[in-house]
Amino acid sequence: MATSYNETTEFIDLKKDIDDMFLLINGIIVSFMQAGFACLESGAVRTKNTTNIMMKNLLDLFICSIFYYLIGFPLAYGNGNSFIGMTYWAGTGFQESSLAFWFFQFVFAATAATILSGAVAERCNFVAYIVYSGIISGFVYPVVSHWAWHEEGWMKNMGYKDFAGSGVVHALAGIASFVAAAFLGPRKGRFPGQPISGHSTPMLGLGALLLISGFLAFNGGSLGQISGPGDSELVARSMVSTIFGGTGAAIIALVFGRYLSDAPWPFSFTLNCTLAGMVSVCGGPEVYNSWSAMLVGAIGSVIYTGFHLLVTYIKVDDPLDASPLHFGAGAWGVIARPIFANDGLIYGNIDNFPTKISNNIIGLLAIIAWSAITSIILFGALKVTGFLRISEEEEIIGLDLSKHGENAYPSSAWERTSSSWVEGDILANSSDCKLEKINYDNYAFQMEKRHER
C-alpha cells in the first residue's frame, strides 16, 4: 500500500471538516426554529402579552448558552458515570475540535427550553422565566441527554433508542410544560369559558412553517455526521420521515378535525397536529420507511388530541398546547420506534421486540419521572417563593405594559398621521392641523384617481 500517512491524514481531516460543516449549517438552520417559536407563540397570545413572549424568545438562545456552557454540556457530554458527566465544567479541558458538536447540541438544548415558554404564556413572571430556562437547559435536559446519548449513559447502554429526542427533548419538555402550567394555574377567564384566541393566525402560520423547515435540520442533523459510508442516506431518510410524519398527521387533522370543531377545516388544530406528527417521528426518523413515518405521525396526532382533551378537561391551561403536543407525541415517538422501525415489530421481528420496547418504555418512564420530579421542585419552589406568577393586576393590564413598558402595537404608531408631532415645538400651533387635513385630502383624491385606472 503506497498511500503515505500524510495523505490519509488529509483525507481524515477533510471528512472532519465536512462533518463539522454539516453540524454547523444544520445548527444554524435549527436556530431559525427560535424565530419559528417566536412567531408561533406571539400569534397564539393576546396583544397585551405579545412583547413579553417575543422578549422570552429573543433571550432563549442567550440564557441557554450560559447555562449550557457552565454546567449543561458538562453534565451531558462530560465523562463521569452512567448518570451524569463531570468534566468540561465551564469549558475546562474541552477540545476545540468538538466545538461544532457543542454548537449543535447547544441549539438542541435551547429548543427544549423554548418549548416551555408556550405553556406558561401570558401569566408567568419574568424572573421565573429566566430561572426555569436556565435550569431546564442547564440541568434537567442535559442529565437526560447524558443518560440517552452519551456512551456512558445507562439508558444508552441498556438499549434505549431515540434518534432525535422524541423522549429526551419532547416528552421531557412536555412534562415540564405540564407541571409549569399546572403550578401557574389558568389565565383569568379561561375556565369556565371559551378558549382564549391568539391575536394573529398569520404569525401562527409563519411560525409553524419556520418550525417545519427547521425540523428538517433538527432531525436530519441528529446523526451528527455525514461523511461515513451510508451516512447521507440516513440523513436524507430522517428528513423525509419528518415530512411524512407531518403528512400522516395532516391527513388525520383534515379528516377528523371537523369533529372537534364546528368549523369544517380548523386551522390551529391542523397546525398543531402537523407539529405533533413531526415530533412523533423524532424517535426513529432514520429507520422508518415512508409509510411507517406517516402512520407514526398520524397516530401521534391522535394521541396529541387525546392529551389535549384531557388537559382541557382537568382545567390545566396551556396556551400553546405545549404539554399535550410535546409530551403526547414525544412519548408516543419513543414507543413507536420499536414497532415501526425497519427492523421492528411490523416487519415481523418479534424476537427482539419485547426487549426493545421495554428498553424504550423504561427509558421513557425514567424521563417522565426525572422531568416531573425536577419540574415539581423547580416550579413548586418558584410558586412558594412567590416568583412564579404575576399579580392579578399585571395580568389584567398585560405583561407588555407592566413588565416591559412596550405595547406590541402602540396606538401612536398606528394613527394615520401621528399626533406626536403636534406636541413638538416646531408644529405647535393649530394651523398645522389644517395643513395636514388639506394635504391628506389632496392625497386621498390622488389615490382615488389612481384606483380608477
Next chain:
Amino acid sequence: MATSYNETTEFIDLKKDIDDMFLLINGIIVSFMQAGFACLESGAVRTKNTTNIMMKNLLDLFICSIFYYLIGFPLAYGNGNSFIGMTYWAGTGFQESSLAFWFFQFVFAATAATILSGAVAERCNFVAYIVYSGIISGFVYPVVSHWAWHEEGWMKNMGYKDFAGSGVVHALAGIASFVAAAFLGPRKGRFPGQPISGHSTPMLGLGALLLISGFLAFNGGSLGQISGPGDSELVARSMVSTIFGGTGAAIIALVFGRYLSDAPWPFSFTLNCTLAGMVSVCGGPEVYNSWSAMLVGAIGSVIYTGFHLLVTYIKVDDPLDASPLHFGAGAWGVIARPIFANDGLIYGNIDNFPTKISNNIIGLLAIIAWSAITSIILFGALKVTGFLRISEEEEIIGLDLSKHGENAYPSSAWERTSSSWVEGDILANSSDCKLEKINYDNYAFQMEKRHER
C-alpha cells in the same frame, strides 16, 4: 498506479455524501420558500381570508408529499418511456441512495403547487384546493419533469434545455393558475372596480425576501451535485444569475413603474417585477453572464407587465398575479436561454441557434398545451361538480370564518384588556372593572413619566 480499490471507493463515497449534503441543505432552504409564499400571499389578501391562505400554505408540503410519493416521483423519475416513468410507484423498488435527490425534487414539486394558491385566493373551495394541489404536484408537473429532465424524456432527448424550471415549473404553474382563475371567476367587486388591496405590505415584503433567499437555493441546487470538476462554479453562477435577474427587473420597475401607477415608486409592482426577473433566469442561470442575466430579468419583468395588463383587460382575477408572473416570465425564460446563454445567439453562435430555439419553443408549446388541457379538465370538472368556488354568502363573510372558524385577527385578542375574564367566575362582580380602570390609569401615568426621560 498504487491506489488501492478501497481508497477509491472511499473517495467516491465521500463525493456522494457531499452531493447529498448539497441537495439536502439546499432542499431545506427551498422549503423556506413555503414560508415566503405564505407571507406573500397572506399579505396580498384581505383579513377575512388570511387564515385560509395560511392553512393552504401550511398544508402544501404535506399534500404534495403524499401525491408525489405515490405517483408523482414515479411518473417523473421512474423508468418507462419518453412520456412517463413507470417504476417506483409508492416507493416500490426505490433505492435509498437516491433519497436526497427525491427530497430535493419533492420540495421543487411542492413549489409548483404552491404557486397556484395565489391565483385562486379568496374564493376557492377548500376541497378543490386539496384536489388540485394533489393533481398538480402528483401528475401534471411530474409528467413534464419526466419529459424535460429524465434521461428518457422526449424533450430532453430533443434538446430542450431548462436548468431550473423556467418552463417546467413556472410556465406550467402559470398556465394552471390562469385556467384556475378563469374558471373560478373574479372575486366579488373586482370588475368593474379598483384592484382589491391586500391587508399587509410588511407581510408581502417579508414574503418576497424569504422567496429571494430561497430562490438562490432553488436555482443553485438545480445542478443536483457539487462534487464534480467545475460544479461549484456552475452553482455559484446560478446563484449570481438569480440575483442579477432580479436586479435587471428592479431597474425596469424603478424606471417604468411610475407610468403604470400614480405613485412615484410603486411597491407591489416592484416586488412582482423582481420576482419575475428571478423566474426569467431559471431557464439558464448557469450559462448567463452577469449582463445577460440582467437583460433576461429586465425583459422578463416587461413581459410580466404586459401579461398583467392583458389578464386584467380580459377580466381574469388573479389576486397574486401568479399567472402573468410565472407564465410570462417563465415562458420568456425558456426562449431567452438560446439567445443569451454563453454559447447563444448574442455571442454570435448563429449556426446552432435555430435548432436550439426551436427545441425550446417546441418544448414550451408542449408544456403550455399539457398544462392547459389538464388544467381545463381538472378545474372544469371541479366547476361542473360544484366543488370549485365557495358560495356568495361565504365569500362575503370570508373564508376564515366560514371554512375555518378562526378570524386572522380576533378582536377579543386585540382589546387592551380582554373582556373575556369578565365572564369568568373569579371576577364576576362589577367592582373588578373599577380595579382594572384604576390600575390601568396608574400604569398609563407611569408610562407617561417614562416617556419624559
Next chain:
Amino acid sequence: MATSYNETTEFIDLKKDIDDMFLLINGIIVSFMQAGFACLESGAVRTKNTTNIMMKNLLDLFICSIFYYLIGFPLAYGNGNSFIGMTYWAGTGFQESSLAFWFFQFVFAATAATILSGAVAERCNFVAYIVYSGIISGFVYPVVSHWAWHEEGWMKNMGYKDFAGSGVVHALAGIASFVAAAFLGPRKGRFPGQPISGHSTPMLGLGALLLISGFLAFNGGSLGQISGPGDSELVARSMVSTIFGGTGAAIIALVFGRYLSDAPWPFSFTLNCTLAGMVSVCGGPEVYNSWSAMLVGAIGSVIYTGFHLLVTYIKVDDPLDASPLHFGAGAWGVIARPIFANDGLIYGNIDNFPTKISNNIIGLLAIIAWSAITSIILFGALKVTGFLRISEEEEIIGLDLSKHGENAYPSSAWERTSSSWVEGDILANSSDCKLEKINYDNYAFQMEKRHER
C-alpha cells in the same frame, strides 16, 4: 510517493468544491439577514412609513449587486495598489472560479448598505436612498475592504486584524448612519419630546431573531473556507463567539436595562444590546474563548448604550439606533481583539500588544475618517441639491402614501366584510347589505356555539 498527479488534482478539486459550497450556503443564510433587517426596521417605524422601509429592504440586494459588480468588487478585490483595486471592472477578466467568493462578499456588502436604512427611516427621499445605497456598497465600503482584507491593502499589511468586519462593516456603516441622520435632521416631533414608538414589537423581535441566525453565517463564513486543517474549528469558534457575544450583552441588558427605563425589563433596549454584543465580537470571533466573547459583548452593549445616550443628547434622530449600535459596538470590536484574543493582552502577551492595538486603532481611525469624509460629501451633496429629505407635507402624510401609493395596512382590506363589492355591478342593490347582515349574524351564532364546547 505513488500518488498520481491526477489523484491529487481530484482531491484539490474536491476541497475547492467544498469551500465553494461553504461560501455559497453561508452566503444564502447571510441573505436571510435582509429579511431580518426588513422586519426589524418595519417594526421600528410607524405604519405610515412601513411600505417605504419594506421597499428599501426589498431593493437592497439588487441595488448593491449592480454597484458592487461594476465598481465595488473591483475596488475591493481587484489588483491595484495598497489603496484600491483596479481590475475586474464590470467583471472584466474575472475568473469564474472565484464566483463563490464574489457571492459571499456581495451579500456582505449588501449588509453594510442595509444598516443605513434604519438611520434614515421615515424621512429620507427615495432617490437619495438609491444614490447612497449604491455609493456605500459600490465605493465607500469596498475601498475599506481593500485596505483591510486584500493582500495588497495597507491596513492588512500593517497588521490590522478584523475577522468579520467589526470595523470594516459595522464602524463604517455606523459612521455613515450618523452622518446621514445628522444631515437629515430629526423626524417631526422627535425633539423635544418622547421617543417615537415603532408600530410592531413582533416584527422587531422576528427581525432580531432572523438577524441572530444570519449573524452565525456572517461571522462563521468570514473565514472563506473550511477544507484546510483546523478550518472547521475556527468556523465553529466564530459561530459560538457570536452567540456568546450576544449572551454577555443580554446579561448587561437584563441587569442594567431597568435603570435606563421605568419598565423592569425593557424589550427594545435588550434587543439592541444583544445585536450590539454580536457586532462587538465581529473583530475576532475566531480567537475569543467563550468568556472573552461574553466580556467583549457585554462591554460592547455598554458602549452602545453610551453612544445611544450621546446621540440622543445631541439630538441626532436615528430611529433604529443604527449609528450608536453599529459604530459603538463595531469600533469597540476592533479595539477588543488585541485585548481579548487568545494571544492577546489578557493572556499576558504584553510584548506584541502595543503594536497590535495601535495597528487596529490606526485602522479604525482611518475607517472613521474615510467613512466620515465620504459620507459628509455624499449626504452633504444630497442635502444641498435638495434630494435628501422629503417635504414636511410628505412626512406628515407618510412615505407610504406620498411615495408609494400603498398603505401598509389598507383599511379596505381590514373591514370584516369589504365594502368594495358594494360598488361592484353584481351586488349594487341595497338588499345585499341585508343579506350580508343576516348571514353574518348566522355565522356569529354558530361561532358562539362553537366557543361553548
